[in-house]
Amino acid sequence: MPDAFVTRSIDEIRFWSRIMKEHSLFLRLGFRCEDTQLINEAQYFYKVFEGIEQQSHAYGLDTDPSTIKQFNKEVHAAVSHIWVFKRKLLGLILSCQLPGQNNFPLLVDHVSREAYYFRNRLEELNQGKLEPLQDAIIDENVFFLRIMADHAKFIGHLLDPSERKLVDQAREFSHDFDQLLFQAKDLDSMRPQSQTKPLLDQFLDQNRVSVKSLRDFKQTARDLIYQCKVKSIIHPLLADHVFREAERFLEIIDMFEGALTAKREPSIHL
Template structure:
Protein backbone atom coordinates (compact mmCIF):
# COMPACT_ATOMS: atom_id res chain seq x y z
CA UNK A 1 0.00 0.00 0.00
CA UNK A 2 1.39 3.35 -1.02
CA UNK A 3 0.61 6.95 -1.91
CA UNK A 4 -0.38 5.71 -5.38
CA UNK A 5 -3.02 3.51 -3.73
CA UNK A 6 -4.31 6.50 -1.75
CA UNK A 7 -4.46 8.78 -4.79
CA UNK A 8 -6.18 6.21 -6.98
CA UNK A 9 -8.69 5.35 -4.25
CA UNK A 10 -9.58 8.99 -3.65
CA UNK A 11 -9.96 9.65 -7.38
CA UNK A 12 -12.36 6.74 -7.73
CA UNK A 13 -14.40 7.52 -4.62
CA UNK A 14 -14.67 11.24 -5.36
CA UNK A 15 -15.89 10.62 -8.89
CA UNK A 16 -18.21 7.68 -8.27
CA UNK A 17 -19.67 8.80 -4.94
CA UNK A 18 -20.95 11.92 -6.69
CA UNK A 19 -22.37 9.73 -9.44
CA UNK A 20 -24.13 7.50 -6.87
CA UNK A 21 -25.52 10.57 -5.10
CA UNK A 22 -26.95 11.90 -8.35
CA UNK A 23 -28.40 8.49 -9.24
CA UNK A 24 -30.38 8.69 -6.01
CA UNK A 25 -31.80 12.04 -7.08
CA UNK A 26 -32.68 10.90 -10.60
CA UNK A 27 -34.45 7.79 -9.32
CA UNK A 28 -36.39 9.85 -6.79
CA UNK A 29 -37.52 12.27 -9.48
CA UNK A 30 -38.87 9.33 -11.48
CA UNK A 31 -40.99 7.86 -8.68
CA UNK A 32 -44.70 8.62 -8.31
CA UNK A 33 -45.79 10.84 -5.43
CA UNK A 34 -47.40 7.83 -3.71
CA UNK A 35 -44.11 5.89 -3.71
CA UNK A 36 -43.20 7.39 -0.34
CA UNK A 37 -41.07 4.46 0.84
CA UNK A 38 -38.97 4.44 -2.31
CA UNK A 39 -38.61 8.22 -2.16
CA UNK A 40 -37.47 8.00 1.45
CA UNK A 41 -34.90 5.32 0.57
CA UNK A 42 -33.58 7.38 -2.35
CA UNK A 43 -33.25 10.44 -0.10
CA UNK A 44 -31.35 8.34 2.41
CA UNK A 45 -28.87 7.20 -0.22
CA UNK A 46 -28.46 10.78 -1.45
CA UNK A 47 -27.50 11.88 2.08
CA UNK A 48 -25.22 8.87 2.55
CA UNK A 49 -23.21 9.46 -0.61
CA UNK A 50 -23.07 13.18 0.03
CA UNK A 51 -21.37 12.35 3.33
CA UNK A 52 -18.99 9.94 1.60
CA UNK A 53 -18.16 12.55 -1.04
CA UNK A 54 -17.40 15.15 1.65
CA UNK A 55 -15.24 12.71 3.57
CA UNK A 56 -13.30 11.76 0.45
CA UNK A 57 -12.69 15.42 -0.35
CA UNK A 58 -11.30 15.94 3.15
CA UNK A 59 -8.61 13.28 2.71
CA UNK A 60 -5.29 14.10 1.01
CA UNK A 61 -2.69 12.05 -0.89
CA UNK A 62 -0.71 12.03 2.36
CA UNK A 63 -3.46 10.24 4.31
CA UNK A 64 -2.39 6.96 5.89
CA UNK A 65 -3.09 4.13 3.39
CA UNK A 66 -4.68 1.95 6.06
CA UNK A 67 -7.16 4.74 6.81
CA UNK A 68 -8.09 4.81 3.12
CA UNK A 69 -8.35 1.02 3.05
CA UNK A 70 -10.93 1.15 5.85
CA UNK A 71 -12.70 4.02 4.09
CA UNK A 72 -12.89 1.96 0.89
CA UNK A 73 -14.51 -0.84 2.87
CA UNK A 74 -17.06 1.60 4.27
CA UNK A 75 -17.83 2.92 0.79
CA UNK A 76 -18.04 -0.62 -0.59
CA UNK A 77 -20.79 -1.43 1.91
CA UNK A 78 -22.74 1.70 0.94
CA UNK A 79 -22.41 0.91 -2.77
CA UNK A 80 -23.56 -2.67 -2.18
CA UNK A 81 -26.69 -1.33 -0.48
CA UNK A 82 -27.54 1.10 -3.26
CA UNK A 83 -26.96 -1.66 -5.82
CA UNK A 84 -29.55 -3.80 -4.01
CA UNK A 85 -31.95 -0.84 -3.97
CA UNK A 86 -31.54 -0.26 -7.69
CA UNK A 87 -32.12 -3.91 -8.52
CA UNK A 88 -35.22 -3.88 -6.31
CA UNK A 89 -36.58 -0.88 -8.21
CA UNK A 90 -35.83 -2.59 -11.53
CA UNK A 91 -37.77 -5.65 -10.37
CA UNK A 92 -40.75 -3.52 -9.38
CA UNK A 93 -40.78 -1.83 -12.79
CA UNK A 94 -40.44 -5.04 -14.77
CA UNK A 95 -43.28 -6.68 -12.82
CA UNK A 96 -45.52 -3.66 -13.50
CA UNK A 97 -45.75 -2.63 -9.83
CA UNK A 98 -44.89 1.02 -10.55
CA UNK A 99 -47.30 1.96 -13.38
CA UNK A 100 -46.95 5.57 -14.38
CA UNK A 101 -43.49 6.04 -12.89
CA UNK A 102 -40.88 7.71 -15.09
CA UNK A 103 -37.72 5.61 -14.64
CA UNK A 104 -36.88 3.60 -17.77
CA UNK A 105 -35.98 -0.02 -16.96
CA UNK A 106 -32.77 0.38 -18.99
CA UNK A 107 -31.86 3.47 -16.96
CA UNK A 108 -32.29 1.61 -13.68
CA UNK A 109 -30.24 -1.31 -15.01
CA UNK A 110 -27.65 1.20 -16.24
CA UNK A 111 -27.21 2.85 -12.85
CA UNK A 112 -27.02 -0.55 -11.14
CA UNK A 113 -24.24 -1.61 -13.55
CA UNK A 114 -22.31 1.51 -12.59
CA UNK A 115 -22.76 0.71 -8.89
CA UNK A 116 -21.45 -2.80 -9.48
CA UNK A 117 -18.47 -1.40 -11.41
CA UNK A 118 -17.68 0.98 -8.53
CA UNK A 119 -17.95 -1.85 -6.02
CA UNK A 120 -15.55 -4.00 -8.06
CA UNK A 121 -13.06 -1.15 -8.37
CA UNK A 122 -12.97 -0.75 -4.60
CA UNK A 123 -12.35 -4.48 -4.17
CA UNK A 124 -9.53 -4.41 -6.72
CA UNK A 125 -7.89 -1.46 -5.01
CA UNK A 126 -8.03 -2.93 -1.53
CA UNK A 127 -6.88 -6.38 -2.63
CA UNK A 128 -4.18 -5.07 -4.95
CA UNK A 129 -5.63 -7.26 -7.68
CA UNK A 130 -4.41 -5.60 -10.86
CA UNK A 131 -5.43 -6.70 -14.32
CA UNK A 132 -2.73 -6.98 -16.98
CA UNK A 133 -2.83 -3.94 -19.27
CA UNK A 134 -4.30 -5.74 -22.34
CA UNK A 135 -7.17 -7.19 -20.31
CA UNK A 136 -7.85 -3.87 -18.59
CA UNK A 137 -8.02 -2.04 -21.93
CA UNK A 138 -10.63 -4.41 -23.34
CA UNK A 139 -12.71 -4.78 -20.16
CA UNK A 140 -12.90 -1.06 -19.41
CA UNK A 141 -13.86 -0.22 -22.98
CA UNK A 142 -16.55 -2.90 -23.12
CA UNK A 143 -18.06 -1.44 -19.96
CA UNK A 144 -17.88 2.24 -20.92
CA UNK A 145 -18.90 1.82 -24.55
CA UNK A 146 -22.16 0.30 -23.34
CA UNK A 147 -22.57 3.19 -20.89
CA UNK A 148 -22.09 5.70 -23.72
CA UNK A 149 -24.56 3.84 -25.95
CA UNK A 150 -27.13 3.93 -23.14
CA UNK A 151 -26.60 7.67 -22.67
CA UNK A 152 -27.36 8.34 -26.32
CA UNK A 153 -30.59 6.34 -26.03
CA UNK A 154 -31.67 8.21 -22.88
CA UNK A 155 -31.00 11.58 -24.51
CA UNK A 156 -33.01 10.59 -27.57
CA UNK A 157 -36.00 9.52 -25.49
CA UNK A 158 -35.94 12.49 -23.10
CA UNK A 159 -35.69 15.18 -25.76
CA UNK A 160 -39.02 16.53 -26.95
CA UNK A 161 -40.01 14.70 -30.17
CA UNK A 162 -40.20 18.05 -31.92
CA UNK A 163 -36.42 18.46 -31.50
CA UNK A 164 -36.04 16.32 -34.58
CA UNK A 165 -32.45 17.21 -35.44
CA UNK A 166 -31.12 16.56 -31.93
CA UNK A 167 -33.13 13.33 -31.66
CA UNK A 168 -31.63 12.19 -34.96
CA UNK A 169 -28.11 13.00 -33.73
CA UNK A 170 -28.69 11.11 -30.49
CA UNK A 171 -30.02 8.10 -32.41
CA UNK A 172 -26.97 8.16 -34.66
CA UNK A 173 -24.69 8.14 -31.62
CA UNK A 174 -26.69 5.23 -30.19
CA UNK A 175 -26.08 3.20 -33.35
CA UNK A 176 -22.42 4.23 -33.51
CA UNK A 177 -21.72 3.12 -29.94
CA UNK A 178 -23.71 -0.08 -30.33
CA UNK A 179 -21.38 -0.88 -33.26
CA UNK A 180 -18.28 0.00 -31.24
CA UNK A 181 -19.53 -2.17 -28.40
CA UNK A 182 -20.02 -5.15 -30.73
CA UNK A 183 -16.49 -4.62 -32.06
CA UNK A 184 -15.13 -4.51 -28.52
CA UNK A 185 -16.99 -7.71 -27.64
CA UNK A 186 -15.46 -9.35 -30.72
CA UNK A 187 -11.98 -8.30 -29.58
CA UNK A 188 -12.83 -9.61 -26.13
CA UNK A 189 -13.82 -13.06 -27.42
CA UNK A 190 -10.68 -13.26 -29.57
CA UNK A 191 -8.28 -12.75 -26.68
CA UNK A 192 -5.51 -13.48 -25.88
CA UNK A 193 -4.66 -13.68 -29.59
CA UNK A 194 -6.29 -10.29 -30.20
CA UNK A 195 -4.19 -8.51 -27.57
CA UNK A 196 -1.43 -7.27 -29.84
CA UNK A 197 -0.04 -3.78 -29.54
CA UNK A 198 -1.21 -2.66 -33.03
CA UNK A 199 -4.77 -3.93 -32.49
CA UNK A 200 -5.12 -2.44 -29.02
CA UNK A 201 -3.65 0.87 -30.19
CA UNK A 202 -6.14 1.09 -33.07
CA UNK A 203 -8.95 0.02 -30.74
CA UNK A 204 -8.22 2.93 -28.39
CA UNK A 205 -7.75 5.44 -31.22
CA UNK A 206 -11.07 4.56 -32.83
CA UNK A 207 -13.00 4.68 -29.57
CA UNK A 208 -11.38 7.97 -28.56
CA UNK A 209 -12.55 9.72 -31.73
CA UNK A 210 -16.14 8.63 -31.16
CA UNK A 211 -16.16 9.41 -27.45
CA UNK A 212 -14.83 12.91 -28.14
CA UNK A 213 -17.66 13.52 -30.62
CA UNK A 214 -20.26 12.27 -28.14
CA UNK A 215 -18.68 14.32 -25.36
CA UNK A 216 -18.95 17.46 -27.47
CA UNK A 217 -22.58 16.67 -28.33
CA UNK A 218 -23.38 16.19 -24.65
CA UNK A 219 -21.68 19.48 -23.78
CA UNK A 220 -23.71 21.32 -26.41
CA UNK A 221 -26.93 19.69 -25.19
CA UNK A 222 -26.08 20.51 -21.59
CA UNK A 223 -25.43 24.16 -22.41
CA UNK A 224 -28.64 24.44 -24.43
CA UNK A 225 -30.68 22.83 -21.65
CA UNK A 226 -29.19 25.12 -19.01
CA UNK A 227 -30.01 28.12 -21.20
CA UNK A 228 -33.56 26.81 -21.81
CA UNK A 229 -32.94 26.89 -25.56
CA UNK A 230 -34.28 23.43 -26.40
CA UNK A 231 -37.38 21.47 -25.46
CA UNK A 232 -36.83 18.39 -23.31
CA UNK A 233 -37.59 16.75 -19.97
CA UNK A 234 -33.88 16.33 -19.24
CA UNK A 235 -32.86 17.63 -15.82
CA UNK A 236 -29.88 20.02 -16.20
CA UNK A 237 -27.95 17.96 -13.65
CA UNK A 238 -28.54 14.81 -15.71
CA UNK A 239 -27.16 16.57 -18.78
CA UNK A 240 -24.02 17.49 -16.85
CA UNK A 241 -23.87 14.01 -15.30
CA UNK A 242 -23.61 12.20 -18.66
CA UNK A 243 -21.11 14.81 -19.90
CA UNK A 244 -18.84 14.13 -16.91
CA UNK A 245 -18.98 10.39 -17.53
CA UNK A 246 -17.84 10.89 -21.12
CA UNK A 247 -14.97 13.04 -19.84
CA UNK A 248 -14.08 10.28 -17.39
CA UNK A 249 -14.01 7.70 -20.18
CA UNK A 250 -11.68 9.91 -22.20
CA UNK A 251 -9.41 10.23 -19.16
CA UNK A 252 -9.26 6.43 -18.92
CA UNK A 253 -8.48 6.07 -22.63
CA UNK A 254 -5.65 8.60 -22.29
CA UNK A 255 -4.22 6.66 -19.35
CA UNK A 256 -4.33 3.45 -21.37
CA UNK A 257 -2.70 5.09 -24.39
CA UNK A 258 0.14 6.38 -22.22
CA UNK A 259 0.58 2.96 -20.60
CA UNK A 260 0.47 1.23 -23.97
CA UNK A 261 3.17 3.54 -25.33
CA UNK A 262 5.32 2.67 -22.34
CA UNK A 263 4.62 -1.03 -22.83
CA UNK A 264 5.91 -0.77 -26.40
CA UNK A 265 9.33 0.37 -25.19
CA UNK A 266 9.61 -1.41 -21.86
CA UNK A 267 8.80 -4.71 -20.24
CA UNK A 268 4.99 -4.95 -19.84
CA UNK A 269 3.77 -4.39 -16.29
CA UNK A 270 0.36 -5.20 -14.79
CA UNK A 271 -1.96 -2.23 -14.65
CA UNK A 272 -5.49 -2.01 -13.33
CA UNK A 273 -8.18 -0.19 -15.25
CA UNK A 274 -8.58 3.35 -13.86
Protein backbone atom coordinates in the same frame (compact mmCIF):
# COMPACT_ATOMS: atom_id res chain seq x y z
CA MET B 1 5.73 10.85 -3.72
CA PRO B 2 1.99 10.09 -3.19
CA ASP B 3 1.06 6.46 -2.65
CA ALA B 4 -0.53 5.06 -5.84
CA PHE B 5 -3.14 3.11 -3.89
CA VAL B 6 -4.21 6.22 -1.97
CA THR B 7 -4.27 8.39 -5.09
CA ARG B 8 -6.32 5.92 -7.10
CA SER B 9 -8.76 5.19 -4.24
CA ILE B 10 -9.48 8.85 -3.53
CA ASP B 11 -9.94 9.60 -7.21
CA GLU B 12 -12.39 6.71 -7.70
CA ILE B 13 -14.40 7.58 -4.62
CA ARG B 14 -14.60 11.30 -5.38
CA PHE B 15 -15.86 10.62 -8.88
CA TRP B 16 -18.22 7.70 -8.27
CA SER B 17 -19.69 8.84 -4.94
CA ARG B 18 -20.96 11.95 -6.72
CA ILE B 19 -22.38 9.76 -9.47
CA MET B 20 -24.15 7.54 -6.90
CA LYS B 21 -25.52 10.62 -5.12
CA GLU B 22 -26.95 11.96 -8.36
CA HIS B 23 -28.43 8.58 -9.29
CA SER B 24 -30.40 8.75 -6.06
CA LEU B 25 -31.77 12.16 -7.02
CA PHE B 26 -32.71 11.13 -10.57
CA LEU B 27 -34.48 7.98 -9.39
CA ARG B 28 -36.38 9.91 -6.72
CA LEU B 29 -37.59 12.44 -9.28
CA GLY B 30 -39.02 9.61 -11.36
CA PHE B 31 -41.18 8.09 -8.62
CA ARG B 32 -44.90 8.71 -8.18
CA CYS B 33 -46.08 10.83 -5.24
CA GLU B 34 -47.46 7.72 -3.51
CA ASP B 35 -44.13 5.88 -3.67
CA THR B 36 -43.13 7.30 -0.32
CA GLN B 37 -40.99 4.36 0.78
CA LEU B 38 -38.95 4.43 -2.43
CA ILE B 39 -38.65 8.22 -2.23
CA ASN B 40 -37.36 7.95 1.34
CA GLU B 41 -34.89 5.22 0.38
CA ALA B 42 -33.56 7.29 -2.51
CA GLN B 43 -33.23 10.32 -0.25
CA TYR B 44 -31.39 8.20 2.32
CA PHE B 45 -28.84 7.09 -0.30
CA TYR B 46 -28.47 10.67 -1.50
CA LYS B 47 -27.42 11.71 2.00
CA VAL B 48 -25.14 8.68 2.42
CA PHE B 49 -23.18 9.38 -0.75
CA GLU B 50 -23.18 13.11 -0.15
CA GLY B 51 -21.42 12.36 3.13
CA ILE B 52 -18.98 9.97 1.43
CA GLU B 53 -18.19 12.57 -1.22
CA GLN B 54 -17.50 15.21 1.42
CA GLN B 55 -15.34 12.82 3.42
CA SER B 56 -13.31 11.89 0.34
CA HIS B 57 -12.38 15.54 -0.14
CA ALA B 58 -11.21 15.73 3.46
CA TYR B 59 -8.49 13.15 2.76
CA GLY B 60 -5.23 14.26 1.18
CA LEU B 61 -2.90 12.23 -1.01
CA ASP B 62 -0.58 11.89 2.00
CA THR B 63 -3.23 10.01 4.01
CA ASP B 64 -2.06 6.74 5.53
CA PRO B 65 -2.94 3.81 3.22
CA SER B 66 -4.47 1.85 6.09
CA THR B 67 -6.94 4.69 6.66
CA ILE B 68 -7.92 4.71 2.99
CA LYS B 69 -8.25 0.92 2.97
CA GLN B 70 -10.78 1.15 5.81
CA PHE B 71 -12.59 4.00 4.02
CA ASN B 72 -12.79 1.84 0.89
CA LYS B 73 -14.45 -0.91 2.95
CA GLU B 74 -17.03 1.51 4.31
CA VAL B 75 -17.78 2.89 0.85
CA HIS B 76 -17.96 -0.64 -0.54
CA ALA B 77 -20.72 -1.46 1.97
CA ALA B 78 -22.70 1.64 0.98
CA VAL B 79 -22.32 0.88 -2.74
CA SER B 80 -23.44 -2.71 -2.16
CA HIS B 81 -26.60 -1.44 -0.49
CA ILE B 82 -27.49 1.03 -3.25
CA TRP B 83 -26.87 -1.71 -5.83
CA VAL B 84 -29.42 -3.91 -4.05
CA PHE B 85 -31.87 -0.99 -3.98
CA LYS B 86 -31.47 -0.40 -7.70
CA ARG B 87 -31.93 -4.07 -8.57
CA LYS B 88 -35.02 -4.22 -6.34
CA LEU B 89 -36.42 -1.18 -8.11
CA LEU B 90 -35.76 -2.75 -11.52
CA GLY B 91 -37.65 -5.85 -10.44
CA LEU B 92 -40.64 -3.77 -9.34
CA ILE B 93 -40.72 -1.91 -12.65
CA LEU B 94 -40.37 -5.02 -14.80
CA SER B 95 -43.14 -6.79 -12.88
CA CYS B 96 -45.45 -3.78 -13.47
CA GLN B 97 -45.75 -2.97 -9.76
CA LEU B 98 -45.02 0.74 -10.31
CA PRO B 99 -47.29 1.80 -13.17
CA GLY B 100 -46.90 5.43 -14.12
CA GLN B 101 -43.45 6.00 -12.63
CA ASN B 102 -40.97 7.69 -14.95
CA ASN B 103 -37.71 5.74 -14.65
CA PHE B 104 -36.90 3.73 -17.77
CA PRO B 105 -36.04 0.09 -16.95
CA LEU B 106 -32.84 0.46 -18.99
CA LEU B 107 -31.89 3.53 -16.95
CA VAL B 108 -32.33 1.63 -13.68
CA ASP B 109 -30.30 -1.27 -15.06
CA HIS B 110 -27.70 1.25 -16.27
CA VAL B 111 -27.25 2.90 -12.86
CA SER B 112 -27.08 -0.51 -11.17
CA ARG B 113 -24.28 -1.56 -13.54
CA GLU B 114 -22.35 1.56 -12.56
CA ALA B 115 -22.79 0.73 -8.87
CA TYR B 116 -21.56 -2.82 -9.51
CA TYR B 117 -18.53 -1.44 -11.38
CA PHE B 118 -17.72 0.94 -8.50
CA ARG B 119 -18.06 -1.83 -5.94
CA ASN B 120 -15.72 -4.10 -7.90
CA ARG B 121 -13.18 -1.30 -8.30
CA LEU B 122 -13.03 -0.83 -4.52
CA GLU B 123 -12.55 -4.58 -4.02
CA GLU B 124 -9.72 -4.69 -6.55
CA LEU B 125 -7.98 -1.72 -4.97
CA ASN B 126 -8.14 -3.14 -1.46
CA GLN B 127 -7.05 -6.60 -2.59
CA GLY B 128 -4.25 -5.26 -4.78
CA LYS B 129 -5.59 -7.21 -7.76
CA LEU B 130 -4.06 -5.73 -10.89
CA GLU B 131 -5.59 -6.94 -14.11
CA PRO B 132 -3.06 -7.25 -16.97
CA LEU B 133 -3.03 -4.10 -19.10
CA GLN B 134 -4.39 -5.79 -22.23
CA ASP B 135 -7.30 -7.32 -20.30
CA ALA B 136 -8.05 -4.03 -18.55
CA ILE B 137 -8.18 -2.15 -21.86
CA ILE B 138 -10.79 -4.49 -23.30
CA ASP B 139 -12.86 -4.79 -20.12
CA GLU B 140 -12.99 -1.05 -19.41
CA ASN B 141 -13.96 -0.27 -22.99
CA VAL B 142 -16.71 -2.90 -23.04
CA PHE B 143 -18.14 -1.34 -19.88
CA PHE B 144 -17.88 2.32 -20.92
CA LEU B 145 -18.96 1.83 -24.54
CA ARG B 146 -22.22 0.35 -23.28
CA ILE B 147 -22.60 3.27 -20.87
CA MET B 148 -22.11 5.74 -23.73
CA ALA B 149 -24.61 3.88 -25.95
CA ASP B 150 -27.16 3.99 -23.12
CA HIS B 151 -26.64 7.73 -22.68
CA ALA B 152 -27.38 8.37 -26.34
CA LYS B 153 -30.59 6.36 -26.06
CA PHE B 154 -31.73 8.23 -22.95
CA ILE B 155 -31.02 11.61 -24.52
CA GLY B 156 -32.97 10.68 -27.64
CA HIS B 157 -36.00 9.67 -25.59
CA LEU B 158 -35.93 12.64 -23.21
CA LEU B 159 -35.64 15.34 -25.86
CA ASP B 160 -38.93 16.76 -27.07
CA PRO B 161 -39.97 15.03 -30.34
CA SER B 162 -40.00 18.43 -32.03
CA GLU B 163 -36.22 18.66 -31.55
CA ARG B 164 -35.83 16.51 -34.64
CA LYS B 165 -32.19 17.31 -35.43
CA LEU B 166 -30.96 16.60 -31.90
CA VAL B 167 -33.10 13.46 -31.67
CA ASP B 168 -31.62 12.20 -34.95
CA GLN B 169 -28.11 12.94 -33.72
CA ALA B 170 -28.76 11.04 -30.50
CA ARG B 171 -30.04 8.05 -32.47
CA GLU B 172 -26.93 8.11 -34.68
CA PHE B 173 -24.70 8.09 -31.61
CA SER B 174 -26.71 5.23 -30.16
CA HIS B 175 -26.17 3.20 -33.33
CA ASP B 176 -22.47 4.09 -33.55
CA PHE B 177 -21.76 3.10 -29.96
CA ASP B 178 -23.72 -0.12 -30.30
CA GLN B 179 -21.41 -1.00 -33.20
CA LEU B 180 -18.31 -0.06 -31.20
CA LEU B 181 -19.57 -2.21 -28.33
CA PHE B 182 -20.05 -5.18 -30.66
CA GLN B 183 -16.47 -4.71 -31.89
CA ALA B 184 -15.19 -4.57 -28.32
CA LYS B 185 -17.06 -7.77 -27.46
CA ASP B 186 -15.55 -9.43 -30.54
CA LEU B 187 -12.08 -8.50 -29.29
CA ASP B 188 -13.03 -9.84 -25.89
CA SER B 189 -13.99 -13.22 -27.32
CA MET B 190 -10.73 -13.39 -29.31
CA ARG B 191 -8.45 -13.15 -26.28
CA PRO B 192 -5.46 -13.47 -26.08
CA GLN B 193 -4.93 -13.27 -29.83
CA SER B 194 -6.62 -9.84 -30.00
CA GLN B 195 -4.33 -8.31 -27.38
CA THR B 196 -1.46 -7.27 -29.63
CA LYS B 197 -0.31 -3.67 -29.27
CA PRO B 198 -1.23 -2.60 -32.86
CA LEU B 199 -4.79 -3.89 -32.47
CA LEU B 200 -5.22 -2.25 -29.07
CA ASP B 201 -3.75 1.02 -30.34
CA GLN B 202 -6.23 1.07 -33.21
CA PHE B 203 -9.04 0.08 -30.85
CA LEU B 204 -8.31 2.97 -28.48
CA ASP B 205 -7.80 5.48 -31.28
CA GLN B 206 -11.15 4.61 -32.84
CA ASN B 207 -12.95 4.82 -29.51
CA ARG B 208 -11.27 8.10 -28.63
CA VAL B 209 -12.58 9.79 -31.81
CA SER B 210 -16.13 8.56 -31.18
CA VAL B 211 -16.15 9.41 -27.47
CA LYS B 212 -14.84 12.92 -28.16
CA SER B 213 -17.63 13.45 -30.67
CA LEU B 214 -20.26 12.23 -28.20
CA ARG B 215 -18.69 14.29 -25.40
CA ASP B 216 -18.95 17.41 -27.54
CA PHE B 217 -22.59 16.61 -28.39
CA LYS B 218 -23.37 16.17 -24.70
CA GLN B 219 -21.64 19.43 -23.88
CA THR B 220 -23.67 21.29 -26.51
CA ALA B 221 -26.91 19.70 -25.29
CA ARG B 222 -26.03 20.50 -21.68
CA ASP B 223 -25.32 24.15 -22.49
CA LEU B 224 -28.54 24.48 -24.49
CA ILE B 225 -30.53 22.96 -21.63
CA TYR B 226 -28.95 25.31 -19.09
CA GLN B 227 -29.75 28.26 -21.36
CA CYS B 228 -33.33 27.06 -21.93
CA LYS B 229 -32.67 26.88 -25.68
CA VAL B 230 -33.82 23.30 -26.22
CA LYS B 231 -37.12 21.57 -25.48
CA SER B 232 -36.73 18.47 -23.34
CA ILE B 233 -37.54 16.83 -20.02
CA ILE B 234 -33.82 16.40 -19.25
CA HIS B 235 -32.84 17.67 -15.82
CA PRO B 236 -29.89 20.09 -16.20
CA LEU B 237 -27.90 18.06 -13.68
CA LEU B 238 -28.50 14.90 -15.70
CA ALA B 239 -27.10 16.66 -18.78
CA ASP B 240 -23.94 17.53 -16.85
CA HIS B 241 -23.84 14.04 -15.30
CA VAL B 242 -23.59 12.22 -18.65
CA PHE B 243 -21.06 14.79 -19.90
CA ARG B 244 -18.79 14.07 -16.92
CA GLU B 245 -18.96 10.33 -17.56
CA ALA B 246 -17.82 10.85 -21.16
CA GLU B 247 -14.93 12.95 -19.84
CA ARG B 248 -14.08 10.11 -17.47
CA PHE B 249 -13.97 7.62 -20.33
CA LEU B 250 -11.60 9.88 -22.27
CA GLU B 251 -9.30 10.08 -19.23
CA ILE B 252 -9.24 6.28 -19.07
CA ILE B 253 -8.39 6.03 -22.77
CA ASP B 254 -5.56 8.56 -22.21
CA MET B 255 -4.21 6.47 -19.35
CA PHE B 256 -4.25 3.28 -21.40
CA GLU B 257 -2.64 4.93 -24.43
CA GLY B 258 0.10 6.29 -22.20
CA ALA B 259 0.71 2.87 -20.69
CA LEU B 260 0.90 1.24 -24.12
CA THR B 261 3.28 3.90 -25.38
CA ALA B 262 5.54 3.45 -22.37
CA LYS B 263 5.29 -0.34 -22.81
CA ARG B 264 4.56 -0.77 -19.16
CA GLU B 265 1.52 -1.38 -17.03
CA PRO B 266 0.17 1.37 -14.75
CA SER B 267 0.88 0.84 -11.08
CA ILE B 268 -2.82 0.97 -10.34
CA HIS B 269 -5.14 0.38 -13.30
CA LEU B 270 -8.55 2.00 -13.53
